[in-house]
Amino acid sequence: MGRSPCCEKAHTNKGAWTKEEDERLIAYIRAHGEGCWRSLPKAAGLLRCGKSCRLRWINYLRPDLKRGNFTEEEDELIIKLHSLLGNKWSLIAGRLPGRTDNEIKNYWNTHIRRKLLNRGIDPATHRPLNEPAQDATTISFAAAPSKQEPRDDAIAAALGYKNENNPTTTAATVQERCPDLNLELRISPPCQQQHQPDASMGMVEENHCFACSLGLQNSKECSCRRGASGGSSAHGGYDFLGLKTSVLDFRTLEMK
């Protein structure tokens, strides 16, 4: 029944990683790639659990990590994304190439929270500190969702989907509430102007995989037309919340 345990906790190291452990992990992932964290520690000769290896790699060893201080632009982007997504650090990190969810979470708690408080803004609600709580003036996900404005509706609206039960909840509504975001809410890439995305997430247009339908051609998610066109310039990226994007996992968004 079930699977065998991922590791024997009694025989695993904990705490800070040593240089040697880092080197072993890097060497193994370079040779075999990411994935299968369960078997990785043993295969790499590490006395760590797979979970610990994954965390170390994702948060510290990955070669595409930026490290270093956050820029003012990143600060503002994090604030705006947090006002929309709440504490969905992995989603926010997805909008900031080279940054990890853990890094952003730490940065939020140590820097941005204080920054917002200094501005007189409640970091949890993104409202002025002295403003009494009121319903549905923003789509802050940090606040408890009301019946009228559930989070899913706000996300759907931000993604340009109409709510069956509330057809008036649209992207325009979101922009009205967040005028500073200068939203251009569009989910289809510019080159597919003849196709409008269906209201149902499941609808994938003909000749396109799901990734393509989300404007993710040429990404690792794309399983069709691979190599057929010449790079991202053909599509010019796509905009989400008025931001030039790399990859956003809408499937994850939908599930939350």
Next chain:
DNA sequence: AAGCAGACCAACCGCGGTGCA
């Protein structure tokens, strides 16, 4: 120089969703 407090951040913990056996 020593002690203390606050800031910072890597790592751990616990939970929920998913999928294997």
Next chain:
DNA sequence: ATGCACCGCGGTTGGTCTGCT
């Protein structure tokens, strides 16, 4: 159909660093 392990995520902890007294 069910139980259980895996994976990924958000929250929290604790060690280290830095600045102040």
